[in-house]
Amino acid sequence: MSTLLALASLALASGCDGQPPRGDVREWRPSDHQQPAEPDPARTPAEPGAEPTPEMVARAAAALFDARCASCHGTSGRGDGPEAPTATMPDLTRPEYHDARSDADVARAIRMGQGLMPAFGGQLNERGIGALVGHVRSLRATP
Template identity: 45%
Template sequence: MTRWIVPSLFLTLFIGCTHDSAKDKSTSEGGDSQPITETEAANLYSIRCASCHGAEGKGDSPLGRTLHLSDLSTREWQEKTSDKDIEKVIVQGRGQMPAFKLSEPERKALVKTIRSFR
């Protein structure tokens, strides 16, 4: 019984990371291109990113620790990683991270949120 708990947890977290909501579809397909508020950006990060990267980008979620994710809040990571690099990973994915179909305002808002972890 216990041997199924960990795989089930990973599957649940993976599905949560790749969930494609109706709002995401409408904005990524040329819908609303209004700038995203800070609150909306924080919610988007919570839904799309925090399950792996942690609430403050430290990679300290259970799944983040398992995957040995970088701490996005360190000075070193923030200085060596450009906004363009962050957006590219959001759009294309990398390693275990899936690609996300987000509008440009959503991508820019996520970059701004990640930059706020400094």
């Protein structure tokens, strides 16, 4: 349930209060919202309107990736999803991929699209895109 709440908070036009973040488009950080450093288990499920914890955001981003990205990229990010439009899908698990791109590069590809990949900037807010960048980073294969 809390994953669904966090997921909803990543989609466009479903922010806490509908207010744009004052033209501030840098990536969201937990510290922006003065959360306690340690999530307090006594406070779960979060009260309505509360900011999701980083763990909730990570879970929501994984669910969002499965729903919107895995059809092409595959759940693991290897590029082996059933709808992959090209044989040259990038393998998002490769360390070389991650080393060659900044978070801004990854965010731009998600926001604007690239080649045969559609743009998601019209469907996701910056927090959602930032959460997906975090998820893409988590796909990196560990040696």
